[in-house]
Structure formats: C-alpha cells, structure tokens
Amino acid sequence: MTGTAAAEESTTADTLASFEKTSDPRLKELLEGLVLRLHGYVRELRPTLEEWERAVEFLTAVGQKCDNTRQEFILLSDVLGVSMMVETVNGHGGGTESTVLGPFHVVESPARDSGDSIDLMGGGKLCVVSVRVTSTDGAPLAGASVDVWQCTEEGFYDVQQPGVQPLGNGRGLFRTDGEGHLWFRTVVPSHYPIPTDGPVGELLRATERHPYRPAHIHFIVAADGHRPLTTHVFVADSPHIDSDAVFAVKESLVVDFGLVDDEEKARRYGVTGPFREAEFDIVVEPESQPGSEPERERESEEAGR
Structure with a gap:
C-alpha cells in the first residue's frame, strides 16, 4: 500500500x-x-x-x-432525485403513492369548508376537484385533514408573487365529511418551471436540463390512526408529464381532468360554462398494518410471552 x-x-x-x-x-x-x-x-x-x-x-x-x-x-x-428516493424507500405499499413536498408548502393553509373555492384570483380555467379519503380496507375516513396547495393557471404560487396574489390563494385546509368526501372549486393549474434564479438553476443549465414540472395539485392527508401522506395529483394532458424536473410523476397519480359541458352539473357546483372536473380517491395506510415491520415485532413479542 x-x-x-x-x-x-x-x-x-x-x-x-x-x-x-x-x-x-x-x-x-x-x-x-x-x-x-x-x-x-x-x-x-x-x-x-x-x-x-x-x-x-x-x-x-x-x-x-x-x-x-x-x-x-x-x-x-428534488432535482438530484434524492427527495423522491427518500419517499420511495419510506413507502409501505397499499395506499396512494407518495411524492415530494416541494419548496412552496406553507405551515398553515387557510381553513376552508368543502365546496369552497381556493381560487381567489377569478381565473378562467374553472375546475372542480372531488376527493374521497379512505383507509386501505376501503372504509371512508371522516374528519380527515386534507391540506391542498397549487399554482395559478399562469404557473405561480402565492408566495412567488407577493402583492399580485393574496396570501392563501390556491391553498386550503379541508376536513372530510362522514363519507370521507370533500370537494372544492379551483382553476386548472399550469405546468411551470421550478425557480432557476439561484444555484440550482445554474446546475440545471450546466447539465442542459429543463426546469419544468407538469401541472399538479399537492395534498397532505392526515387521519387518526393512519400514517400522514404527502402526494400530488397530476393533470393527465399536461406538458412535461413524462419529464418532470424533480422525478415525482407516478402513473397511479396521473388523473384525467375531463371537460364537463352540463349546465345542471355546473349550477350544482356553483360554476358557469364548461369546466374541468377531477374525481379520485386518496388511500392512507393504518399506523400498523398486518405484516408490517412494527406488527411483526409486536406479534413476535406476544408469542414469546
């Protein structure tokens, strides 16, 4: 040597x-x-x-x-794929797949009621999002906390445009009803570039990578007795759906935001004209599921008594 x-x-x-x-x-x-x-x-x-x-x-x-x-x-x-790798190795299976938190989450979203609008800007691409939160056995979870945030139809979060967007635009903290359901009005978010005015932007340019994320809505779901879940829902026809700059797209999270041209349904939701609609379930896992590592350890301890 x-x-x-x-x-x-x-x-x-x-x-x-x-x-x-x-x-x-x-x-x-x-x-x-x-x-x-x-x-x-x-x-x-x-x-x-x-x-x-x-x-x-x-x-x-x-x-x-x-x-x-x-x-x-x-x-x-995010851009080095580390965030998604951490999410992946911490996955347990059985529930909705998790994704990255992202850099624009705030600690406290404004509390909203089911049916409220999170669009405070009066955007044009109206959208209704309906979510049902269940456990892995399909049972609806009443009173689950659902933190929602998204960008505008121009691709900016409220914290990126102080003085342009009111703080809390595109955000809401909801509770599910007795059937585990909630819905809200919003706009279809846009694809957008992650911030490139700092050193991470320099890294992307040096490696000739684009900075774009496909259109998506963020969710953090928390329910008693269940593991918290951080995830996205991606707009199926968004640009860059196959080349997310932070590697967070998973096929199971891509949802069709279909066009609805039904006046009666529009009135029911309190919107006008044709609008986009997305409906999906979010499944969260119990704190300890049969076959999980903590459960196996508990069963082993009980067997040794």
Whole structure:
C-alpha cells in the first residue's frame, strides 16, 4: 500500500472512530454511512482542490438562497432525485403513492369548508376537484385533514408573487365529511418551471436540463390512526408529464381532468360554462398494518410471552 493510500484509509478510519461515543445509535449509523460514501466518492473521482472549493461555494450559495418562502436545499434535493428516493424507500405499499413536498408548502393553509373555492384570483380555467379519503380496507375516513396547495393557471404560487396574489390563494385546509368526501372549486393549474434564479438553476443549465414540472395539485392527508401522506395529483394532458424536473410523476397519480359541458352539473357546483372536473380517491395506510415491520415485532413479542 502506498503512503497516499494508507493516509486515505487512515483519514476514513479516524473520522469513523470520532463517532464512537455517539449515544444515539441511529445517528451514529447515518453519520458512518455518510462518511464512508463521501470518502469513497473522493477516493474514486479524486476532485481537485479547485473543484472542492467550487462545491463548497455552491452549497454556501444554496443556503444563502433560502428564506421564509424559498427552500433552495429542498429544490436541490428534488432535482438530484434524492427527495423522491427518500419517499420511495419510506413507502409501505397499499395506499396512494407518495411524492415530494416541494419548496412552496406553507405551515398553515387557510381553513376552508368543502365546496369552497381556493381560487381567489377569478381565473378562467374553472375546475372542480372531488376527493374521497379512505383507509386501505376501503372504509371512508371522516374528519380527515386534507391540506391542498397549487399554482395559478399562469404557473405561480402565492408566495412567488407577493402583492399580485393574496396570501392563501390556491391553498386550503379541508376536513372530510362522514363519507370521507370533500370537494372544492379551483382553476386548472399550469405546468411551470421550478425557480432557476439561484444555484440550482445554474446546475440545471450546466447539465442542459429543463426546469419544468407538469401541472399538479399537492395534498397532505392526515387521519387518526393512519400514517400522514404527502402526494400530488397530476393533470393527465399536461406538458412535461413524462419529464418532470424533480422525478415525482407516478402513473397511479396521473388523473384525467375531463371537460364537463352540463349546465345542471355546473349550477350544482356553483360554476358557469364548461369546466374541468377531477374525481379520485386518496388511500392512507393504518399506523400498523398486518405484516408490517412494527406488527411483526409486536406479534413476535406476544408469542414469546
């Protein structure tokens, strides 16, 4: 072994040893895994000092671009596919597939009643969205919390246009009725580019990637006794449905927003003229399902008593 190779191994060993007193075993495991992979990356690709400095400058710029309405680190995680990878490895199966949170979620959406409109701008492409929330056995979940947010038909979220859009436009926090159902009026969202005025935009340009996301509506669903779910519904005929910049499209989440030209139905929903309509179920998983890891552990403990 050469002196350089020995020094490389020694650096990795010393770094790993520095975590030996970590009292949290999961934290220790995560840090050790990170160090092993980062050191392996450096040994394999052997970046120059100038390249390393540029990487530090890039990450510094990512942090400096973050504020109360912009999360550039989430954006970076998204475009590198890390956000979707985390969602994928945490999937349990049986429920609606999860997707990324995205950089434009706010902590508190305005509370709304079923049937309300979340479009405060008077957009032209009217849409009615009907959602039914169920458990994996098909039972409707009454009183489930459903947090909704979307962009306008021009492709902007409220936090991107202060002074143009009222805060809360395109957002709503709903509760399902006794049948697990809710509906709301809105506009058909547009496809849009993720923000490219920061370091993540520079990365996309350097790699000749487009910044576009297909049209979608975000949902976070929470129900007692069930795992929270973060997901999207994608508009089936949207541009870029096959090339989402953040890799979040899943076939099961693509929904037809069909055109409805029925005056009676329009009156019932409180809209005028032809409108688009989307109807779909969102299925959330119980906290502990038969066959899940926690359930198997509990069954094993009971069997040993």
